[in-house]
Amino acid sequence: MILEKINSMNELKNNKTPYSLWLNSIVGVTVKEKKALMEYFDSAVKIYKANTTELERSLILSNDKIEIINKSRNEIPLVKPYNDMTKRGISYYDYKDSNYPIALKEIPDYPLGIFHYGKPIPNENICVAIVGSRRCTTYGSKAAEELAYILGKSGFTIVSGMARGIDSHAHCGAVKAGAFTVAVLGCGVDVCYPPESQKLYMDISKNGCIISEYPLGQSPLPKLFPQRNRIISGMSRHIIVTEARAKSGSLITADLALQYNRNVYAVPGRMYDTLSEGTNLLIENGANLITSPENMLKLISQNSFRNFEIMDELSHESIDELNDNESIVLKEIDYYSIHRDDIEKNSGFTGDNLTDILDSLTEKNRINEIYSGYYVRK
Amino acid sequence: MYFSVKTSVLHGIDSMVVSCESDVSNGMPVFLLVGFLSEEVKESRERVRTALSNIGISLPVKRITVNISPASIKKSGTSFDLPIAISIIGAMGMIQSKDLDRSLMLGEMNLQGDILPVNGVLPAALSCKENGIDIIIVPDENKKEASLVPGLKVIPVKSLSDLIAILKNPLPDVSDIYYKNSETEYSEILGNIPDFKNIKGQRLLRRALEIAVSGMHNILISGPPGAGKTLAAKCVPSILPPMTEPEKILISKIYSAAGIFREEGSLLSTRPFRSPHHSVSKAGLAGGGRNPMPGEITLATGGVLFLDELPEFSRDTLEVLRQPLESHDIYISRVSQSVTFPADFMLIASMNPCPCGYFPDLNKCHCNEPDIRRYMKKLSGPLLDRIDMTTSVKALSFDELKNAELSESSYEIYKRIEKVMDIQKKRFNGTNILFNSRIPAEKIEKYCVLSDDAALFAKDRFIKLELSARSYHKILKIGRTIADSNEHEYIENNDLKEAFLYRDLTWK
Numbered sequence: 001m002i003l004e005k006i007n008s009m010n011e012l013k014n015n016k017t018p019y020s021l022w023l024n025s026i027v028g029v030t031v032k033e034k035k036a037l038m039e040y041f042d043s044a045v046k047i048y049k050a051n052t053t054e055l056e057r058s059l060i061l062s063n064d065k066i067e068i069i070n071k072s073r074n075e076i077p078l079v080k081p082y083n084d085m086t087k088r089g090i091s092y093y094d095y096k097d098s099n100y101p102i103a104l105k106e107i108p109d110y111p112l113g114i115f116h117y118g119k120p121i122p123n124e125n126i127c128v129a130i131v132g133s134r135r136c137t138t139y140g141s142k143a144a145e146e147l148a149y150i151l152g153k154s155g156f157t158i159v160s161g162m163a164r165g166i167d168s169h170a171h172c173g174a175v176k177a178g179a180f181t182v183a184v185l186g187c188g189v190d191v192c193y194p195p196e197s198q199k200l201y202m203d204i205s206k207n208g209c210i211i212s213e214y215p216l217g218q219s220p221l222p223k224l225f226p227q228r229n230r231i232i233s234g235m236s237r238h239i240i241v242t243e244a245r246a247k248s249g250s251l252i253t254a255d256l257a258l259q260y261n262r263n264v265y266a267v268p269g270r271m272y273d274t275l276s277e278g279t280n281l282l283i284e285n286g287a288n289l290i291t292s293p294e295n296m297l298k299l300i301s302q303n304s305f306r307n308f309e310i311m312d313e314l315s316h317e318s319i320d321e322l323n324d325n326e327s328i329v330l331k332e333i334d335y336y337s338i339h340r341d342d343i344e345k346n347s348g349f350t351g352d353n354l355t356d357i358l359d360s361l362t363e364k365n366r367i368n369e370i371y372s373g374y375y376v377r378k
Numbered sequence: 379m380y381f382s383v384k385t386s387v388l389h390g391i392d393s394m395v396v397s398c399e400s401d402v403s404n405g406m407p408v409f410l411l412v413g414f415l416s417e418e419v420k421e422s423r424e425r426v427r428t429a430l431s432n433i434g435i436s437l438p439v440k441r442i443t444v445n446i447s448p449a450s451i452k453k454s455g456t457s458f459d460l461p462i463a464i465s466i467i468g469a470m471g472m473i474q475s476k477d478l479d480r481s482l483m484l485g486e487m488n489l490q491g492d493i494l495p496v497n498g499v500l501p502a503a504l505s506c507k508e509n510g511i512d513i514i515i516v517p518d519e520n521k522k523e524a525s526l527v528p529g530l531k532v533i534p535v536k537s538l539s540d541l542i543a544i545l546k547n548p549l550p551d552v553s554d555i556y557y558k559n560s561e562t563e564y565s566e567i568l569g570n571i572p573d574f575k576n577i578k579g580q581r582l583l584r585r586a587l588e589i590a591v592s593g594m595h596n597i598l599i600s601g602p603p604g605a606g607k608t609l610a611a612k613c614v615p616s617i618l619p620p621m622t623e624p625e626k627i628l629i630s631k632i633y634s635a636a637g638i639f640r641e642e643g644s645l646l647s648t649r650p651f652r653s654p655h656h657s658v659s660k661a662g663l664a665g666g667g668r669n670p671m672p673g674e675i676t677l678a679t680g681g682v683l684f685l686d687e688l689p690e691f692s693r694d695t696l697e698v699l700r701q702p703l704e705s706h707d708i709y710i711s712r713v714s715q716s717v718t719f720p721a722d723f724m725l726i727a728s729m730n731p732c733p734c735g736y737f738p739d740l741n742k743c744h745c746n747e748p749d750i751r752r753y754m755k756k757l758s759g760p761l762l763d764r765i766d767m768t769t770s771v772k773a774l775s776f777d778e779l780k781n782a783e784l785s786e787s788s789y790e791i792y793k794r795i796e797k798v799m800d801i802q803k804k805r806f807n808g809t810n811i812l813f814n815s816r817i818p819a820e821k822i823e824k825y826c827v828l829s830d831d832a833a834l835f836a837k838d839r840f841i842k843l844e845l846s847a848r849s850y851h852k853i854l855k856i857g858r859t860i861a862d863s864n865e866h867e868y869i870e871n872n873d874l875k876e877a878f879l880y881r882d883l884t885w886k
């Protein structure tokens with residue numbers, strides 16, 4: 001038993017991670033205190049090896065908490081969690097690790113460490129977060145996807161929360177562009193939430209990475225998500241909100257971003273659209289106004305003192321020409337759903353004619369039937 | 379002394395003639411009642427004994443045996459009191475039996491000897507004709523129901539003593555005066571049914587319902603609360619064709635068997651519209667009970683079964699619809715007996731698109747995707763598979779509501795439907811298919827022929843929408859009905875395109 005321990009200790013000689021994991025999993029000592037210990041002792045290894053006198057001398061912990069740490073050396077296994085984790089391709093970086101996102105360290109309550117699944121985060125890339133509401137219109141999702149695509153093609157890393165709606169579309173856009181994309185989860189990195197996004201989860205882990213400050217197996221809890229948002233804003237230099245209601249988690253992310261001195265951008269909407277109330281509010285309060293993808297790149301260039309330009313290949317997708325009738329009908333169809341009866345009434349086309357026109361518009365990928373009888377513009 | 383009279387027992391919606399025989403002979407004084415009787419028939423002994431003594435007939439101190447034969451059929455119901463009483467009186471030698479050989483009687487009795495109405499008089503009257511019986515003795519309150527069968531003499535009786543008095547002489551020559559041959563016109567049957575002209579806007583829904591009725595396709599209507607789904611469904615009977623004579627008899631029989639026959643002096647002539655509340659039980663919907671009674675699906679035969687707020691029905695309850703929707707009848711098997719009830723109805727179901735009801739209007743709907751998915755999951759795939767058409771309605775704007783202009787009336791719609799039904803009648807002449815919706819899978823190739831460009835279009839859509847074979851067949855059948863309504867011999871491209879409008883509920 002002791003021999004075994006010694007052997008494995010030798011193996012771990014040059015590996016700090018198991019010690020960092022051990023520090024992270026101690027319950028009863030606050031993150032703040034753990035960070036202070038890290039500062040004092042310089043590494044988790046040293047904290048592990050420190051005796052009671054040394055811990056007392058640091059003047060960080062009360063006697064009870066020193067007792068907790070002493071106990072945890074026996075209670076929390078050192079090697080097994082580490083081995084289990086690495087077997088699954090997951091790594092853990094404490095904030096002193098070189099793989100820890102640099103920008104994240106700038107925020108006051110940066111996490112002690114992050115779990116990471118997927119490819120290493122390229123530090124030379126600038127991270128841009130694209131966030132928005134879970135329930136979204138095609139307008140919001142299209143904006144998220146297109147902006148993510150263009151930013152991805154220009155070499156940015158796209159950060160989002162893999163939630164339903166806008167977040168997923170942002171990741172999709174980045175994946176399509178072949179760009180690096182980071183999903184910040186409010187649960188363990190090995191938990192795919194929302195469960196229906198299994199495919200996206202796999203795509204992200206191949207094209208980028210999934211990170212979280214929560215231990216493996218942590219199930220998604222509502223209270224964890226606002227915490228998660230601070231990592232999204234912390235990692236990114238620029239935050240884009242495409243669609244949000246007046247009271248929305250995305251606005252919390254944007255607020256945090258301002259506190260952290262990040263640049264906030266918002267996609268405007270019409271004044272009657274409840275799903276654009278949040279973004280319009282941001283613009284009213286001074287967020288950068290995105291009027292086009294080109295304009296977005298220009299703004300980001302200005303704000304980061306570098307020059308990014310839209311590459312030619314993606315400037316314009318080929319769009320099928322519409323005939324007069326199709327244009328008339330398309331004018332009636334909006335990003336918010338409209339019923340066939342209303343299209344019929346407003347456009348003047350009826351019956352088979354209308355069916356034909358709607359069919360060819362769907363064929364040309366301009367509209368989409370989101371629910372039986374209801375259409376939206378794409 | 380032996381005496382026997384004829385009566386009938388209800389089996390499903392049909393009646394079977396049975397004989398009720400009594401024997402009064404020497405021996406230990408007992409009153410025996412035999413012949414595979416259910417509890418309520420056995421109770422009849424006490425009712426008969428008391429009623430007889432109350433009208434001044436005391437039972438002799440002898441061995442009285444009453445048998446209802448054949449003994450292999452389970453007897454249930456309350457209609458045996460009268461025949462038992464009469465057969466005992468006959469066995470006591472108080473009445474003559476000459477005319478009773480060709481008459482059938484049924485009725486319940488109270489302790490005073492008054493005759494009370496019973497269920498299933500119409501089926502009993504119909505069975506008389508088949509068995510060569512031409513006189514029927516029924517409770518006074520059932521006389522109109524009994525006299526609907528032409529050529530049958532009806533003797534209504536109010537009390538047991540009346541009947542004994544009548545039977546002492548040869549039976550009077552009562553003619554079938556009550557029978558009224560009711561050749562109903564379309565306008566007559568409408569009565570209180572709401573008319574389509576009152577439905578403002580909703581063009582897609584109106585067209586969908588027209589197609590659905592033309593081919594008797596089942597239809598699911600989805601839309602926000604208050605959009606008019608229920609009203610539209612209630613209008614549907616106004617565009618159904620008038621009932622034929624056999625249909626009237628069948629439906630009247632069902633209602634008579636269920637004990638809810640109310641029509642005064644004529645057969646039922648309005649098509650049923652049944653709208654059970656969503657708290658309905660399995661047996662309430664499908665029929666059942668120890669002595670099987672018809673359920674809502676049987677009562678809706680020949681008409682419309684409307685299930686409002688479909689997802690609110692318990693899943694188990696809805697699953698019982700699966701078999702009847704395919705076979706158009708329901709076989710109910712219980713320990714005592716098994717019966718087959720007809721269940722040939724058009725199903726109209728309505729639902730909200732999501733728990734709050736406003737999806738896909740994102741300005742109003744706050745439901746998230748899992749909520750909607752969970753809501754939709756309340757409906758099982760196999761049930762949705764059996765619903766041919768799906769359509770959606772939208773809430774009307776104030777302008778549309780205020781618009782005083784009346785829409786097309788039910789009569790105009792009906793005229794078109796009549797044509798489509800004629801076309802179907804000609805096409806399916808000589809087969810047992812009645813409507814396009816009833817084309818079996820193996821005959822689809824034969825009846826649903828696509829024109830060349832429609833075939834190309836169908837292939838394209840089949841691949842794009844990843845349709846299943848069943849969904850595809852449903853679309854072809856709807857396409858057939860639309861082609862009929864446009865008077866196309868083959869299903870043309872436009873017919874098929876319209877059919878795709880009514881395909882399964884989709885949402886993204």
